[in-house]
Amino acid sequence: EIVLTQSPGTLSLSPGERATLSCRASQSVYSSYLTWYQQKPGQTPRLLIYGASSRATGIPDRFIGSGSGTEFTLTISRLEPEDFAVYYCQQYATSPTFGGGTKVEIK
């Protein structure tokens, strides 16, 4: 089973700043199989980025996914108030696994 490790656990930033979230896989993941979800407090997870770098429908272009192999990154170029949330990466080879999440909180 592929284990996804997300870092940092919590990111404290101000609106307008850049956020860089990391997702490291215990073995190589095909980029197409890497997905990012956003979960706001009390809400359902929302598909954000799929195929490592493609934005889902309606996702603003300040969300940028990148990476390959075992290292993937989600960058939020300029944080908006609505972006403060928890972000999860997820992969599937034969079966899905999720990372532990990164909380982006207001500094």
Added chain:
Amino acid sequence: QITLKESGPALVKPTQTLTLTCTFSGFSLSTTSVGVGWIRQPPGKALEWLALIYWDDDKRYSPSLKSRLTITKDTTKNQVVLTMTNMDLVDTATYYCARWTYFSDSGAYHFDYWGQGTLVSVSS
């Protein structure tokens, strides 16, 4: 419009079997390259994938929970049912179902629509 909704008991006792139903609309589980999955989230913790069922009745389970899980579908009712045996206190969580869809541009599957989740507490 695609919607999914989970239903089931809010409270179960340790050792009991949990049965959850996901009722969906706006898509069919008879359609090629579509599936439904179950994911759970203990309070304040991360998401954990549990099980998947595909349109062709292929089933996948979390290796760590495989012995306790069964997933089935009823295409005519647009429902997917998850059973989890031998419930324990640590199984207290919000349980989500989500559509698992093949995206042609990525060549891969993703959870694109999620239900609102149902909180299941395990307590004696």
